[in-house]
Amino acid sequence: MTSNPDSDSQNASSSQDASKPPIQTIHLPTMEEIQGQDIWNNCAVRSVVSGVMGGGLGLAMGLFLGALDNPLMQDQMTGRQQLIYQAKQMGQRSWSSCKAFAVMGFVFSAAECVVEKARAKHDITNTVVAGCVTGGAISARGGPKATCVGCAGFAAFSVVIEKFLERHT
């Protein structure tokens, strides 16, 4: 179905050419094409990919923030020791941040996918519920009040990010 408007516009623009491209018949997608597109509808695949992307983002952020840390005993260490300390700091920081962001991405994507599949609608409500679940899961250790605050905060944050992404895509 998507091939028809292309061929029509080609026909209109090249009507002055000597050779017109033939009109293409309706092309129903084959099973491989459907399966290839369907892999992106699978909740597990989506959440794993989001988790990996979140992990990558966490790595980068952790590296960057870890590089900003200055060692405490700057006078007593040689240059090489400072470098080693700096590298360890950056590595620790980036690994812990990578894990946190990977979990965040995984939970958010899984929650959004499940909710959207159940509702069969593409709304902002999916983002709100997924953000609340993620925020609540992250701050679940602080008790019920911290869970509520984390839920509301992360839901608001994800709504803002979603609106920003919608406008700029």
Add this chain to the structure above:
Amino acid sequence: MAAGNAPSAHEREQIIGMMEKEMEYRVDMFNKLTHTCFSKCVENKYKEAELNMGENSCIDRCVSKYWQVTNLVGQLLGNSRPPM
């Protein structure tokens, strides 16, 4: 086909006519199904070219229900011959 091995010309015409009618019926049903599920499930704003997951599962459910309704109505029409 109670006649011999090869159907006669008349029977062949009948079979071809039935196949044409069947083909028209199927094409009509496909068009109606596509139109109904598209207008029901896909939002008018067209923010992106790909189908969302929500739209995808909506279309799955729409097609499934439409097919069940078609079968059910066909059975009801087939079972009760005299009009009610």
